[in-house]
Structures are given as structure tokens and as C-alpha cells.
Amino acid sequence: MNRTYYITTPIYYVNDVPHIGHAYTTLAADVLARYKKMRGYDVFFLTGSDEHGQKVEKAANSAGETPLELADRVVKRFQSLWERLDIDYTDFIRTTQERHKKGVSHLFTKVMEKGDIYLGEYEDWYCTPCEAFWTETQLMDGKCPDCNRPVDKLKEESYFFRMSKYQDQLLAHIEANPDFIQPKSRRNEIISFVKEGLRDLSVSRTSFTWGIPVPGNDKHVIYVWFDALTNYITALGYPDEAGNFGTYWPVDVHLIGKDILRFHAVYWPTFLMAAELPLPRKVFAHGWWTVEGQKMSKSLQNVVEPNMLIEKYGVDAVRYFLLREVPFGLDGDFSHTALVHRINSDLANDLGNLLSRSTAMTSKYFGGVVPEPAALQEIDEAYRAKTVEMVHQVDGLMDEQAFSKALQCIWEVISAGNKYIDETAPWTLAKDPDKKDRLATVMYCLLESQRIVNTLLSAFMPKTAVKALSCLGWTSPANDTALAWGLLAPGTVIAKAEPLFPRIEEKPE
Ligand code: ME8
Numbered sequence: 001m002n003r004t005y006y007i008t009t010p011i012y013y014v015n016d017v018p019h020i021g022h023a024y025t026t027l028a029a030d031v032l033a034r035y036k037k038m039r040g041y042d043v044f045f046l047t048g049s050d051e052h053g054q055k056v057e058k059a060a061n062s063a064g065e066t067p068l069e070l071a072d073r074v075v076k077r078f079q080s081l082w083e084r085l086d087i088d089y090t091d092f093i094r095t096t097q098e099r100h101k102k103g104v105s106h107l108f109t110k111v112m113e114k115g116d117i118y119l120g121e122y123e124d125w126y127c128t129p130c131e132a133f134w135t136e137t138q139l140m141d142g143k144c145p146d147c148n149r150p151v152d153k154l155k156e157e158s159y160f161f162r163m164s165k166y167q168d169q170l171l172a173h174i175e176a177n178p179d180f181i182q183p184k185s186r187r188n189e190i191i192s193f194v195k196e197g198l199r200d201l202s203v204s205r206t207s208f209t210w211g212i213p214v215p216g217n218d219k220h221v222i223y224v225w226f227d228a229l230t231n232y233i234t235a236l237g238y239p240d241e242a243g244n245f246g247t248y249w250p251v252d253v254h255l256i257g258k259d260i261l262r263f264h265a266v267y268w269p270t271f272l273m274a275a276e277l278p279l280p281r282k283v284f285a286h287g288w289w290t291v292e293g294q295k296m297s298k299s300l301q302n303v304v305e306p307n308m309l310i311e312k313y314g315v316d317a318v319r320y321f322l323l324r325e326v327p328f329g330l331d332g333d334f335s336h337t338a339l340v341h342r343i344n345s346d347l348a349n350d351l352g353n354l355l356s357r358s359t360a361m362t363s364k365y366f367g368g369v370v371p372e373p374a375a376l377q378e379i380d381e382a383y384r385a386k387t388v389e390m391v392h393q394v395d396g397l398m399d400e401q402a403f404s405k406a407l408q409c410i411w412e413v414i415s416a417g418n419k420y421i422d423e424t425a426p427w428t429l430a431k432d433p434d435k436k437d438r439l440a441t442v443m444y445c446l447l448e449s450q451r452i453v454n455t456l457l458s459a460f461m462p463k464t465a466v467k468a469l470s471c472l473g474w475t476s477p478a479n480d481t482a483l484a485w486g487l488l489a490p491g492t493v494i495a496k497a498e499p500l501f502p503r504i505e506e507k508p509e
Helices: 018-036 052-062 067-084 096-113 165-178 184-195 223-230 243-250 258-274 306-313 315-325 336-366 378-399 403-424 432-458 462-471
Strands: 003-014 042-050 092-093 117-127 132-134 152-161 215-222 255-256 282-288 289-291 331-333
Touching: 003 018, 003 243, 018 042, 018 067, 018 255, 018 282, 018 289, 018 306, 018 315, 018 378, 042 067, 042 243, 052 067, 052 184, 067 092, 067 306, 092 096, 096 117, 096 215, 096 223, 096 258, 152 215, 152 258, 165 184, 165 258, 184 258, 215 223, 223 258, 255 258, 255 462, 258 282, 306 315, 306 336, 315 336, 315 462, 331 336, 336 403, 336 432, 336 462, 378 403, 378 432, 403 432
Parallel strands: 003 042, 003 255, 042 092, 255 282, 289 331
Antiparallel strands: 117 132, 117 152
């Protein structure tokens, strides 16, 4: 039986169209899922859409459609973008699906039967765009502390979840499991938040109807976060605790943006505690993208549309850039200049050039056939050892969701390859028939190191990696065993590589 690995993205609201922020989380999840698959894990990668709530109801009203019509229309935009971005998810859950509604009702009933959901009355400040209630003290200058927009005083009958009851248990769990909330700075924020005291949480609404009815009282719909978070288990077939739920839960990592950490690191674990279900192993909150130094927003008209980027630069350049440019967990800035710079320097110059040079020399000196290496000398051994060490390092970095560092580590080996060519000077060796063995060894090391590099890169840039590997005559699947040194068989026919990434000379916008 393979080890399992369950990874999720947030389920995105259907009242917005997808932008690079959404693409970022989904891409990171895809890279990790592909990587874990390559390392032999049985991976379940879940994404989906969050389709209930007042915002969707309002957006549908103003577009003159039913909420479900709106959801059906927008969800297609997400799904077609994921296809273009080569996102290889296992399942896509929509919160309007029966399987989800059934699981949410079950969870709600179970927690209510336990006495942890009770009927009360709610009065507080409510921010409609954020769908969040705030206490008087949480407001910033009388406005929503998250988005700085005006809030309304709301009083309504509401069901409450006894979140306060789980405060100590949650704190103890966070403290005993340093990996539970990552990165560390975010973990500290949550610890302070929990220490300030958890209040009971309103988990139903009567002010709108687009949602899952509270079992036994359909005046109320279930609060969007109780509904949305539960997707992570309903997609596995919950309440059926056998099947996929039994196989994949608890989740290995929920990848989310920092904006929704509190919901994932406080609300969700306490719901699970109440339901006596295991908690997620890790919640990782990545940072926020701005665009050319500014917050991305519809009103500023600076929303970066991933489809446009793919058309202009190609899918793998976009995949590479988003994960390389900014350490996962920190905020970052998107700019066309930075993207063009990465393409020209990392992809065209370093990665592409190395492959072109090596395959061109193999064609010229060995008729396009992988030569038989002789004994490795010190310089070859150092290059081999660096390649082998990279495989090990990348594995640890991927477990920490340190995508940018993993790519840096791979690029050190690519740069070492270019340097190795300069230092061994194959064109000089080629002039001396007595150095044929030496030349063969150098060529072999170059090709073999790149076979391993491109196998690792298949998680990041699937199409490019397949292209590069096929130039190297390697058509076996990219898997765990393919990462060992020495598998490229002498005698294999290689192809002279076309540039993987042509340089972009034009001035970027
Ligand atoms: O919050 N930079 O959905 P959502 C980086 N439905 N990431 C960004 C980003 C940016 N500028 N903008 C958005 C919801 N994101 C809920 C989630 S989960 C049970 C329910 C990404 O459509 C980031 O992952 O508003 C963030 O957490 C998510 O989009 C919010 O997506």
C-alpha cells in the first residue's frame, strides 16, 4: 500500500473571476501533488468552488440570474483556467452538490446533538463583503478591520457553536504540534488570537436564503464558513467514514492564503473537535500578491488575468515565475518586468542553454548517442554529488512548502552544469583523439545530471520537462526510481534540443 497524501486548496467564491491570487494557491497545490505522486505517494488533490452565501445571492440578483445559474457560469471559468494551467486535481467539489449538502447537514446535526450548537440571539457588527461579524472592540475606527468598509449592526436569531469550550484544547494542540500552523509568524498570530479568548460562533443566518438549511429549522441557513470548510471532508464521502474518508483523512496540508487563516486554524479545528474527528496535520498560509506595488482590485483595474499571462508567456513560464519569485509564506509583488527577467535569465539562459549546449555537443562529438562514461574524475564526482544531494534537499524543502528554495536548489545544479562545461572545455577535449574517453565522461555527466534535474522539474513545469526529457532520450515515467544517478543508458539516442524558452527581447508592458 502506498503512503497517502491529501492536499487541498481553498474553494473559491463564484462571485469573482479567477486571478493570479487564486492561480497561485492552486498551482502550489498542483506542484506539491505532482511531486508527491512522483515520490510514490497515493495523492488526493482537492479543489472546488464555494457557491453559497449572501454575496453570491446578491451578485446573482444584480445579474438577473438565479444563484445556481451564476455559479454554473463562473465555475466553468475556474475549471477552464485550471485546465490551461495544467492543474491535475483529483476532485472538484462544488458546495451546491448533493454530496456536500448531505455531509454538512450531518455534521451540523451531530454537533447539535452533542449539545455544542444551541439557539440564541445575535447582535454584533457585520461586514457584508467579508461575511464576518466583529465585536465593538475589534472594529478599526468603526469599520471592518479586514477591509476597512462600513459595518452594520445586526440582531437576529441564530444558532451558535460552542467554540469557547474548545479554547484550551485548541491551544494545547497548537502548542504540541509546531507544524500544525505554518509559517511560524502566522502560528504566533493565531496563538495570540486564541489566548485572547474564543467566543461562541454564530453558525446560522436568517437574513438570506441561499445556503444549506439548518436541519429541522429551515428559517435558518448554515453560516457560510461552517458550510465551506466542511468541503474538505464531504469531498471524501463524509459522513461515510469508510472509503476515501478512511483512506485520506486527516489531510496532510490545507494550502490557503493568509486572509483565511483564522477560519482554518481556529474555526475548522474546533468544529472537528466537536465532531470528534482528527485534525488537519498542517495548515499553511501563504502571502499576498500585489501588482506593480499595488493591491489588486477591480476598482484599480489592475487585476492580473492568468489566461492573458499564459497566452503571452506560456504556461510553464507562469508556473515557474509564481513559485520562484516569492518565498511561499511571504508577500510578493507581480510585475511583467520581473517575469520577463526570470524567463530570460533562469529559463532561457540557464536551463535552456545548458540543454542546447549539451545536446548539440553530443550530436557533434558522438553522433547524437549517449556515450559510455569512463571513471569519474574529481570534477565529475563533485558535479554528480551535487546532483544527488539536490534530490535529497529538494525532498526536505517540498515537505516545508519551500517551493522557491527548492527551485533555487535545482538552479544551483543547473548553474553548476554550465560552469562544468566551461571548466572541462569539451571543445578542447574533442580536438585530441586520446581524450575521447574523457569527453565521453563529461558528456555523460552533463546529460545524466539534466535528466535528474528535469525529472524534478516535471512537478513544476510538466510540459517543459517532458520536452527536455525526450530530448535526452528518456521516456520512462518521472518517478522515484528515475531520480537515481546512472540510469541513462549509453547508446540511447538523443535529439538536439530546440530552445526551451526563447528569450523575450521586446520591452515588457
Ligand atoms: O476566501 N494573493 O474564497 P476566495 C495571493 N471561499 N492569494 C490570493 C490573492 C492574492 N492577492 N487573492 C486571493 C474564499 N488569493 C473562501 C474560501 S475555503 C473553505 C473557503 C487566494 O475566492 C488565496 O488562497 O476569496 C485566498 O485564501 C483565496 O484566494 C481566497 O479565495
